[in-house]
Amino acid sequence: MSAVLQQLVSQPYKHGFVTDIESETAPRGLSEDVIRMISSKKAEPDWLLEFRLEAYRHWLTMTEPTWQNVTHAPIDYQDIIYYSAPKSKKKLASMDEVDPELLRTFEKLGVPMNERAALAGVAVDVIFDSVSVATTYKQKLAEVGIVFCSISEAVREHPDLVKRYMGSVVPPSDNFYAALNSAVFTDGSFVFIPKGVKCPMDLSTYFRINTQDSGQFERTLIIAEDDASVSYLEGCTAPKFDTNQLHAAVVELVALDRADIKYSTVQNWYAGDENGIGGIYNFVTKRGLCQGVDSKISWTQVETGSAITWKYPSCVLLGDGSSGEFYSVALTNHLQQADTGTKMIHIGRDTRSKIVSKGISAGRSNNSYRGLVKVGAKAQGARNYSQCDSLLIGDKCSANTFPYLTVQNAASVVEHEATTSKIGEEQLFYFAQRGIDTEQAVSMIINGFCRDVFIHLPMEFAVEATKLLGLKLEGSVG
Amino acid sequence: MITADAKVILEVRDLTASVNGVPILKGFDLTVRAGEVHAIMGPNGSGKSTFSKVLAGHPAYVVTGGEVSFDGRTLLDLSADARARAGLFLAFQYPVEIPGVTNSAFLRLAYNTKATHEGRDELDPLEFDDLVRERAKLVEMDPSFLDRSVNDGFSGGEKKRNEILQMAILEPRLAILDETDSGLDIDALRIVARGVNTLADAGNAMVMITHYQRLLTYIVPDHVHVMVDGRIVKSGDASLALELERRGYEWVTELPGEGREHHGERAARPAA
Numbered sequence: 001m002s003a004v005l006q007q008l009v010s011q012p013y014k015h016g017f018v019t020d021i022e023s024e025t026a027p028r029g030l031s032e033d034v035i036r037m038i039s040s041k042k043a044e045p046d047w048l049l050e051f052r053l054e055a056y057r058h059w060l061t062m063t064e065p066t067w068q069n070v071t072h073a074p075i076d077y078q079d080i081i082y083y084s085a086p087k088s089k090k091k092l093a094s095m096d097e098v099d100p101e102l103l104r105t106f107e108k109l110g111v112p113m114n115e116r117a118a119l120a121g122v123a124v125d126v127i128f129d130s131v132s133v134a135t136t137y138k139q140k141l142a143e144v145g146i147v148f149c150s151i152s153e154a155v156r157e158h159p160d161l162v163k164r165y166m167g168s169v170v171p172p173s174d175n176f177y178a179a180l181n182s183a184v185f186t187d188g189s190f191v192f193i194p195k196g197v198k199c200p201m202d203l204s205t206y207f208r209i210n211t212q213d214s215g216q217f218e219r220t221l222i223i224a225e226d227d228a229s230v231s232y233l234e235g236c237t238a239p240k241f242d243t244n245q246l247h248a249a250v251v252e253l254v255a256l257d258r259a260d261i262k263y264s265t266v267q268n269w270y271a272g273d274e275n276g277i278g279g280i281y282n283f284v285t286k287r288g289l290c291q292g293v294d295s296k297i298s299w300t301q302v303e304t305g306s307a308i309t310w311k312y313p314s315c316v317l318l319g320d321g322s323s324g325e326f327y328s329v330a331l332t333n334h335l336q337q338a339d340t341g342t343k344m345i346h347i348g349r350d351t352r353s354k355i356v357s358k359g360i361s362a363g364r365s366n367n368s369y370r371g372l373v374k375v376g377a378k379a380q381g382a383r384n385y386s387q388c389d390s391l392l393i394g395d396k397c398s399a400n401t402f403p404y405l406t407v408q409n410a411a412s413v414v415e416h417e418a419t420t421s422k423i424g425e426e427q428l429f430y431f432a433q434r435g436i437d438t439e440q441a442v443s444m445i446i447n448g449f450c451r452d453v454f455i456h457l458p459m460e461f462a463v464e465a466t467k468l469l470g471l472k473l474e475g476s477v478g
Numbered sequence: 479m480i481t482a483d484a485k486v487i488l489e490v491r492d493l494t495a496s497v498n499g500v501p502i503l504k505g506f507d508l509t510v511r512a513g514e515v516h517a518i519m520g521p522n523g524s525g526k527s528t529f530s531k532v533l534a535g536h537p538a539y540v541v542t543g544g545e546v547s548f549d550g551r552t553l554l555d556l557s558a559d560a561r562a563r564a565g566l567f568l569a570f571q572y573p574v575e576i577p578g579v580t581n582s583a584f585l586r587l588a589y590n591t592k593a594t595h596e597g598r599d600e601l602d603p604l605e606f607d608d609l610v611r612e613r614a615k616l617v618e619m620d621p622s623f624l625d626r627s628v629n630d631g632f633s634g635g636e637k638k639r640n641e642i643l644q645m646a647i648l649e650p651r652l653a654i655l656d657e658t659d660s661g662l663d664i665d666a667l668r669i670v671a672r673g674v675n676t677l678a679d680a681g682n683a684m685v686m687i688t689h690y691q692r693l694l695t696y697i698v699p700d701h702v703h704v705m706v707d708g709r710i711v712k713s714g715d716a717s718l719a720l721e722l723e724r725r726g727y728e729w730v731t732e733l734p735g736e737g738r739e740h741h742g743e744r745a746a747r748p749a750a
Contacts, residue, residue, distance in 0.1 A: 421577060425537060430574045432558035433534050433567070434588035434644065435595070444587065448578030448627070 026083035032056065035183055038083045042152050042186075047163060055172035055182030062176045069368040069400060070308050070337040072281065080246060082184045082217070141199070146230075147192040148203055151219050154190035161192055165223055169252035169289045169316070177248040177310075178285040181217045185250065188219035193228035193259075202458050204233040218249040224259035226292060231262040233461055247306075249284045257292030257319070262300070264457050266465050269305035274363070276335030279307025286313035287343075290322030290351075298325040299342065300456045302465045307336060312370065314343035317351035317379075324353040327453040331446075331469060332365030332397070341371040341402075346379040346412070355386040356452050360469075361397035368400040373414055375407040382412035391449050392422040393442070421449075443469070484511040486547075487652050487683045493544035494708075495532045501542070502528040504708035510652065513680040517694055517719060518687045520705035521727040526687045527571060529705070530656045534568040535561050549651060563595040565651030569641040569658050571687075576628035581640065584628045585610055589647055613646040617673045634661035642673040649677075655686045659693035671696030691723040704730045 026034055035056055039049040064075070141148050147158060154162050172182035193199055224230055247269070253261050263286075272279025282305075288297035299313035309332075315324025326342035344353035353373065361367040373384045390399035401418050423445055431441035446469050447454070454462045488510040495503040502525045510516055520526050532539045533546065535558030546553040553561060576584065582603075589609075590600040601609065611621055617639040629637050638658055645653050655674065659667055674697050678684055686693060694702075694716065702718040703710045704727075712718065712730050722730070 426574045427576055429534075429536050429558060430570065430576070433562050433570075434584070434648070435559050435562035435591045436587055437557075437559045440587065440591075444579050444583070445576060448576070448580070448583075451578060 025081050028081055029078040030056070030080070030082055030184065034082055038184060038186065041083065042155075044155060045159060048155060051167065051172065052183050055179050056184075058173045059176065059179035059183055062179055064176050068310055068339040068370070069366065069402075070310065070339050072308055072337075075246060075281070077180075083186055141201075144197050144200065145194040146197060146199055147190065149190055151185070151188040151190050151221065154192075154221070158190070158192065161223065162190065162221065165252065165254055166219075166221055167252075169254060169287050170250050170285050175285060177283040178250050181219065181248045181250040181285070185217040185219035188221075188249070190220070191222040191230060191232060193222075193224045193230045195225040196227045197225075198228070199230040202231045202233050202461075204235065216245070216247040216249070218247075218251075220249070220251040221254075222252070222261060222263070223254045224256065224261050224295075226257040226259060228256075229260035229262075231458055232264070233458060234263070234265045235267075235461070235464070245279075246281045247283065249286075251284070251286040251313075253288035253297055255288065255290050255292060255295035255297050255319075255322070258294045259292060260296045260298075261288060262298045263288070263313070264461055265299075265301040265303075266457075266461060266468060267301065267303045267305055267309075268468055270307075271305045271332075271334065271336045272307040274334045276307065279336075280305065281308045281310075282306035283308075283310040286311065287316065288314065288324065289316045290319050290324060290348075292322070293319040293348075294321040295319050296323045296325075298327070298456070300325075300327040300453065301329070301340075302450075302453070302457070302468065303328070303330040303338060303340060304468055306338075309336075309338040309340050311340045312342055312372075314345065315353060316345045316347065317353065317382075318347045319351075320348040321350045322348055323351065325456075326353075326355045326357070326371075327456045328357045329360070329450045329453045329465070329469075330358070330367055330369075331360040332362070332367045334363040334365060336363070336365040336367075338366070339368045339370055341369045343372040344374070344384060346373075346375040346382040346384070348379060350381040351379055352382070353384045355384070355388070357386075357388045358450050358453055359388070359390045359399050360393065360446060360449065361390070361399050362393035364396045366398050366400075368402060370402040370404075372404040373406070373416075374404075375409060375412045375414065377408040380409055380411045382409075384412075384414045386414075386416045387452075388416070388418045389449065390418075390420040391446070392420065484513050484680075486511050487549060488685075489545075489547045490533075491545045493529075493532070493546060494542045495528065495539050496542055497528065497539055502539075502708055503532060503544075506544070506705075506709050508685075508703065508710065510683045510685060512683055514683045514701065515678060515697060515699045516683070516685045516701045516703065517699040518685060518703045518705055518710070519689065519691075519719060519722060521731070522689070524705045525708040526689075526705050527656055528708075530568055530654045530685075530687055533561075533654060534558060534566060562648075563592055567645055567648055567650030567653040569638075569645060569653060569655045571657040571660065573629045573632075573637045573641055575630045575632075577630045579628050580625055581628050582607070582610060582624040585624075585644060585647055588644065592648055610643075610647060614643055616646050616676060617642045618669050619643055635663065635666035638662055638666065638670055639673075642670055642677075646673065646677055649682075651682050653677075653682070653684050655684065655688075657687055657689065659688055659690065667693065668696060691719045694719045706731050 026037055032053060035052050039052060170178050172179050191203060222232060253263060255261050269280040269282060270278060290297055297315050301313060303309055313326060317324050324344050330338045330340050332338045341357060342355055355371055357369045359367040359369055369388045371386060373386065375382045386403065388401045392399060399420060403416050405414055407414055423442060428438055428441050447466055454465060457465055486509060490506055490508040493503050493506040494501060506529060518526050528539060532541060541554055548564060548566060556564065586606045589606065593600055610624060614621055619639050629640060632640060658670060662670060674684065686697060686699065698716050702714055702716060704712040704722065
């Protein structure tokens with residue numbers, strides 16, 4: 001790889017700063033006492049404490065998965081802080097009451113809030129170190145019956161909905177990290193779109209990991225009732241730290257008859273330095289259940305950060321005629337490792353799924369697509385189309401594709417296509433010979449490569465994603 | 479008609495260059511003036527394509543000696559993209575494919591980069607579309623090619639026509655056509671040649687690199703140079719190409735002394 005290209009992909013992380021806000025933290029380690037502390041801090045009902053304890057007891061019997069194509073030093077789960085909250089105790093009625101230091105942090109990150117949020121038509125449910133600080137536009141959304149709040153608030157205000165749906169898509173025993181999350185999750189977002197309501201704006205949450213060494217266990221639950229639709233955006237950045245941070249979120253989506261949920265993520269967590277020091281471990285369980293007939297769930301993700309990504313946003317296509325989509329761009333650089341993909345489980349008749357995965361590897365990174373398409377015996381007429389493309393920048397990185405196809409009936413069609421290409425010196429020279437410098441050339445190639453995914457992002461997110469990839473690949477050149 | 483005192487666009491003196499440590503250019507000299515069409519011919523492996531890559535600034539080619547001035551500037555100090563913006567254009571022998579980047583977006587970026595460099599206004603997508611559609615006619619290229627990825631899935635002939643289209647849009651001061659005739663059928667050859675002839679004017683210059691005489695019946699050069707083992711060994715007018723066609727390259731490879739004669743002639747020429 002040319003020196004220019006090396007520099008170009010070695011862009012330092014721009015959001016590396018620590019906000020100086022006092023935190024109230026739990027002692028390191030995990031035990032039933034810590035879980036009881038979390039639950040009592042959050043004044044939770046007994047059933048939720050039981051949910052947590054059951055998950056914890058199950059977790060104790062489980063072992064970390066080892067099948068993924070990533071390597072890391074063993075994680076000491078007793079050396080993690082499982083709870084950390086900003087000290088401000090009183091309920092905030094408006095943005096004016098939010099800690100100015102916190103607001104400056106969001107300013108640095110370019111989070112659209114206050115009037116900017118209004119102009120952008122985006123309601124922001126801000127997650128800061130696990131506890132929701134402020135929710136905007138709740139009032140406006142409430143007028144049409146939409147609930148958009150933190151999980152903690154939902155537990156208080158809408159306990160029946162939470163109790164009914166939480167764990168219904170991702171059971172606490174689902175996998176090691178989901179069990180851990182179920183035991184210790186601190187906060188997250190809750191969205192409920194009632195029957196027949198089309199959410200009038202994109203709902204957006206910005207996550208940010210702040211306290212050093214605090215594990216982050218977000219829990220998101222989105223429910224769209226019959227004929228409802230919603231587009232949800234999740235965007236993330238994290239400050240620069242020298243020790244690895246574990247992040248194990250659980251996201252559950254439930255789509256009832258003819259409901260439509262679109263979930264978009266732009267993820268830019270600290271990935272560690274060029275020697276692989278520091279960075280976030282992102283072990284996430286995201287799953288959507290197309291429970292109703294003709295329902296639809298669409299995942300779009302742009303993954304550019306984290307030291308290790310382990311993430312398979314999936315769709316369970318239970319309702320007849322339901323459809324699932326997965327559009328993904330995963331960029332890895334330096335020593336980043338990503339093992340990401342999706343699972344499409346066809347259960348109902350005439351269910352459809354589409355997978356478009358674009359992996360970009362640079363530096364010495366390792367980028368794997370792992371996808372499962374499972375068509376059950378009763379899923380007559382099911383269709384799947386998968387396209388997995390890999391783009392290599394330089395010759396020290398690697399890309400892998402692991403498609404798993406299980407088809408249990410003859411009346412379904414499953415297609416898989418995969419390509420691997422490389423940004424080589426000859427391509428860059430071709431651009432240069434037309435007067436286009438390396439930075440612009442790489443940006444153009446990458447955006448071209450990702451186009452099939454970016455067109456599925458909401459407009460403002462697509463702009464952000466394009467900028468983000470440019471940022472990640474912008475160097476000291478020019 | 480071309481006059482000897484037309485402005486010198488390219489002046490190459492005693493250029494030496496190597497690839498992976500192997501010397502390929504061994505004292506290459508060439509002077510190109512505005513309004514001229516040159517042809518560089520020679521057997522395989524004589525260094526013709528290397529010359530074009532070195533001139534354009536390909537990173538794999540290392541210049542080990544000599545000087546190149548382009549419009550009075552020291553060319554070798556410029557990066558490859560700066561050379562292109564200064565008006566040096568290379569029509570590639572093997573144009574690379576760039577999946578995912580549309581031809582129109584690529585061309586527009588190239589055009590606007592050059593326009594900005596020259597202090598002109600950029601064209602918006604609609605304005606650029608008008609320009610590119612008009613120029614595409616020159617090489618009889620269907621506008622649908624503009625929406626396809628750059629060279630992706632193009633036939634050999636389509637790629638070459640796309641190179642000429644880019645040249646028509648960028649309007650270079652000096653165009654080097656590297657084996658543009660290779661892999662073209664006679665119709666494509668005629669289309670490409672007509673495009674090149676239309677673009678050639680008194681303010682620019684062309685250097686065609688070719689193995690065969692065939693292209694030169696359509697684009698008649700003012701000067702023909704024969705390259706052997708990394709240097710020009712014989713220069714003449716268009717009739718030299720015909721003589722080469724008749725007598726074969728063995729004829730010049732057996733006459734190494736001819737090259738020195740050319741050197742002397744150039745050295746005696748008054749500075750422009």
